[in-house]
Amino acid sequence: MSAQRVFMKGNEAACEGAFRAGCKFFAGYPITPQNEVPEYMSKHIWDHGGTFIQSESEVAAINMLMGASAAGARAMTSSSSPGISLKQEGISYIAMSELPCVVMNVVRCGPGLGNIAPHQGDYFQATRGGGHGDYRTITLAPNSVQEMAQFVYLAFELADKWRNPALVLSDGTIGQMMEPVDFSEMPYVEPPDKSDWCLNAHQEGRERHLITTIYLLAEDMAPVHERLVKKYERIKKAEVRYTDYMSDDAEILIVAIGSPSRVARSAIKAGREEGLKLGLLRPITVWPFPYGVIRQYAESDRVKAIVVTEMNWGQMVEDVAMAVSGKKPVHFVPKHGGLTFTPEDMLEPIRAIRENPMNPETLWVQT
């Protein structure tokens, strides 16, 4: 309680994280439930020497971002699911151009226009590239207002470190809720100097800088792909992040991200009071995904089953199942349509899993 705590919305905290990271450009288009991001940006980015543009469309915003990033600025856009789909072409170009930028998705329920309730249906899109072609984006999954700020801040750092787009995969609950935030660990930083590669207009005597995505000859493209793949491999080794809760003696391990991971924490506390030894593994990076640590849990004699809770029809559970590799039963507990979990929604199936670790009701079977 010592540090100064500010009470704000997740969407607003994300903007404060961006300002502290030296974000100088934001372009975006309104969509619920992320509207507070462009609203807050439009009010405050000028105080930080930045530029805000309400673009004519999501497609325009992501292409403006490409320009700002190519010119060396720390740049960000945000949207919610249907809008993020529109941005995918641009994200593919930015990834191929190896340009750093931050894209935030305050996920709502899809597919199509869906509704505006919190959801996690964009997990595949975020962790598998999302647009056309073969690429990955570093993806961070916040579960609190504090982490909205912190992960946007971190996303700028990682994007520049790897010259790669970084995504913040939030959800409607985290974006819309207000909570205390402490900014003391997020000092304002000057954006790094990128003059060795960025397009900063012609300078006398310097070598030509080229940012492109087109390599017409396969012989020219192949080494570029190779370089990208090597980069992704290095990211996988260096940037996996996760956190856990009461997992040291857990017999049933819950894996969850975003707002369901908060409910899981409550479920674990309540479950332990009735003798269920539950723990939580929460990926912070969903790409790169913490396969290694989940595999360790799966190999432990203590762990009887692994339960994945998601607000979708089963996406992250595939990554978990890949990590577990059949060593332990993997169960899937979903919530659909924009409905949110209660702790009891998780505890009821978990009680059945404790009775029968192969309970077919929730067992995740790859078909």
Place this chain on the structure above:
Amino acid sequence: MLLEEYIFAGFGGQGIMTIGQFAAYAGMIQGYDTAWIPSYGPESRGGTANCNVVISDDVIGSPHTHSPNGVIVMNAPSFDRFEPEVRKGGVLVVNTNLATQSSERSDIKAAYVPCADIALEVGNEILVSVVALGAFNALKKVVSDENMEQAIKWKIPQARKDLIDLNVRAYYAGKEYLEST
């Protein structure tokens, strides 16, 4: 362990979201962890809107409450929807100017407050939800009146000192009504 879960509900425009933020902010400066979340759908542009507030001395799980131990209903549809949801032993404050129903439950504490009448006496009908909050917190007593005043000052721009004063007076008018009945 302290775990307070509130739902405040009424028509869009009655100040429901604002009193939720007052309560959550007051809880924060009292040293608790707090969370607030609105119903952010089309209902927030009219129709029945609500917000959830959680105040706890532990890390907060879901900000969505499904079993509130404190509810304010500012209109009739909100009464019908949320009165049955109040947790056993919980508190229900009803704005009798728009909700004329009575609770038949004996396992909750219900208070009936003519919030609009009191707000008009204070000086402006827009204060209607703040009156309800004053009555609500007189029953709950989880956060102090001083911290509620601080929350009002945090939320309303300093340039509108007149509005701050009106809100503070409305809060205490609600509290006094409850304590005098």
